[in-house]
Amino acid sequence: MKAMLESPWISIPIRVFLGCVFIYSAWPKILDPPGFAEAIWNYRIVPSFLVDPIALVMPWLEVFAGFSLVVGVLRRGSALTIGVLLLVFISALSIDILRGIAVDCGCFSTASSQKSHSELNLEMKLDVLRDAGLLLLALQSFLTPVTWLKSLTR
Amino acid sequence: MQWKAILSEVVLLLFAAAAAAIGSNLVRPESEKLAWIGSYSTPRSVRPGEIQGQSKSHGSTVTPAVSPLTKRLLAIAPAKDPGLLFLQISGDVVHKLHEAGAMFIDARRSADYETGHIAGARSIPVWEQGADAGVSALQAEGVLADQVIVLYCSGIRCDDSARLAEKLAFAGFFNVYVYAGGFPDWQFAGGPVRQGKNP
Numbered sequence: 058m059k060a061m062l063e064s065p066w067i068s069i070p071i072r073v074f075l076g077c078v079f080i081y082s083a084w085p086k087i088l089d090p091p092g093f094a095e096a097i098w099n100y101r102i103v104p105s106f107l108v109d110p111i112a113l114v115m116p117w118l119e120v121f122a123g124f125s126l127v128v129g130v131l132r133r134g135s136a137l138t139i140g141v142l143l144l145v146f147i148s149a150l151s152i153d154i155l156r157g158i159a160v161d162c163g164c165f166s167t168a169s170s171q172k173s174h175s176e177l178n179l180e181m182k183l184d185v186l187r188d189a190g191l192l193l194l195a196l197q198s199f200l201t202p203v204t205w206l207k208s209l210t211r
Numbered sequence: 212m213q214w215k216a217i218l219s220e221v222v223l224l225l226f227a228a229a230a231a232a233i234g235s236n237l238v239r240p241e242s243e244k245l246a247w248i249g250s251y252s253t254p255r256s257v258r259p260g261e262i263q264g265q266s267k268s269h270g271s272t273v274t275p276a277v278s279p280l281t282k283r284l285l286a287i288a289p290a291k292d293p294g295l296l297f298l299q300i301s302g303d304v305v306h307k308l309h310e311a312g313a314m315f316i317d318a319r320r321s322a323d324y325e326t327g328h329i330a331g332a333r334s335i336p337v338w339e340q341g342a343d344a345g346v347s348a349l350q351a352e353g354v355l356a357d358q359v360i361v362l363y364c365s366g367i368r369c370d371d372s373a374r375l376a377e378k379l380a381f382a383g384f385f386n387v388y389v390y391a392g393g394f395p396d397w398q399f400a401g402g403p404v405r406q407g408k409n410p
């Protein structure tokens with residue numbers, strides 16, 4: 058099982074997929090920082106003074122970590138970064154689900170939807186499941202540090 | 212596991228992201244820029260004594276003169292305690308206020324405003340950097356503190372109007388109403404809509 062998980066045929070697609078997901082998700086946030094700041098603020102978790110710095114830096118962190126994961130440089134650092142980001146996302150969504158606050162995730166878009174409270178609530182629960190799945194992929198990428206070259210010549 | 216090396220990679224990524232964030236924020240158009248430090252607050256209805264500096268703006272004035280237009284509009288709008296930040300309105304009242312010439316302000320993003328807005332509404336996108344300048348511009352244009360102002364955004368769950376109402380309250384405006392249904396409700400009701408940058 059361990060050998061299978063560490064196989065380049067498994068680990069490389071996982072890293073590329075995870076990296077691409079993060080680059081893709083960061084793009085709308087980079088294009089629209091005020092929209093992302095609004096999405097962060099709507100969670101009612103982050104202190105006011107931190108909303109803008111987070112909205113400015115987090116998308117770029119996602120892009121750089123995602124890109125590093127795809128091309129295979131700073132791999133463990135980027136896998137750890139992505140893992141921590143996913144833990145933050147899961148925590149934020151879970152806290153608001155428990156508090157009964159329904160928000161647009163802001164995960165892949167900064168636009169606010171016109172969905173009802175129950176629709177958003179269900180969506181948030183699915184987002185937690187999705188992020189938990191991505192967290193497992195980040196863990197796999199972190200624990201199997203294989204370079205592109207080694208993978209291809211193994 | 213080489214934690215030191217891994218953490219230094221994380222620090223490197225953080226520095227690169229911070230540098231890219233600063234650089235990109237410096238060269239963005241004004242409507243997409245963010246302040247370096249956020250200064251947001253949760254909008255809420257407050258009593259007179261709770262609004263900091265309110266006495267400076269209108270609390271010390273005994274009986275401010277009311278313009279005929281404001282009088283007419285206040286006859287349409289539901290009575291509002293001047294100490295409350297804003298009062299939510301909906302339905303016919305909004306359309307009557309629009310017909311009677313109340314000032315409408317769109318609190319949504321400027322791109323949304325350009326796509327379509329309530330005819331005659333001006334834009335103060337509360338999440339964009341020029342929001343405070345937009346409020347100051349109202350004062351510079353001589354808009355009276357008692358002017359009836361209707362704010363709207365994207366509907367029930369959107370609180371951009373409430374956030375803008377707070378800014379207006381701090382600037383001294385005290386007849387501020389929030390159109391609860393916002394632009395989606397206006398469109399649904401078939402109210403007049405304009406596109407582009409101008410009201």
